[in-house]
Amino acid sequence: ALISIDPDRARDDPVVVKNVPYFKAKKALEEEVMKLDPPPRPSNWG
16 A cells, blocks of 8 residues: 555556546545434444
8 A cells, every 4th residue: 555645656657647537436435424324323232
């Protein structure tokens, strides 16, 4: 995994560029999930 990414290199890095749509979709999905009220945890959770 890349710990730190040089912004200039990242713009040309095919791996990073290829994953941009994935990260955008994941971010959008997380925002949708945050809007929902999570169901209460079952009493036997964990």
